[in-house]
Amino acid sequence: MQVYCAKTAILAQTNTMDAINPSHYKGKIECIECIEQQGLSYHIGNAFKYIWRAGKKDKSKEIEDLNKAKWYIERRIKQLQEINNTPEIY
Numbered sequence: 001m002q003v004y005c006a007k008t009a010i011l012a013q014t015n016t017m018d019a020i021n022p023s024h025y026k027g028k029i030e031c032i033e034c035i036e037q038q039g040l041s042y043h044i045g046n047a048f049k050y051i052w053r054a055g056k057k058d059k060s061k062e063i064e065d066l067n068k069a070k071w072y073i074e075r076r077i078k079q080l081q082e083i084n085n086t087p088e089i090y
Helices: 006-013 031-038 042-053 059-084
Strands: none
Touching: 031 042, 042 059
16 A cells, blocks of 8 residues: 655655654654544554654654553553443453
């Protein structure tokens, strides 16, 4: 799957510092584009974002990033269990 975004292409062509989309978050496609295209929920979208960017800004915080993703996933699981009235399965 290939996603194209004009904004990403334009930003990639400039050499200016972008506080909203710093270089350590950029690639061929942006995380936010995948989240939006797939229609991910708030919790799953945030987990995806932390996994996508894990260790890219600061390699020493990769575990912290992955734990943040885990937190969002666990929170979504709890939410679904409450909605569906299902017991915790671990």
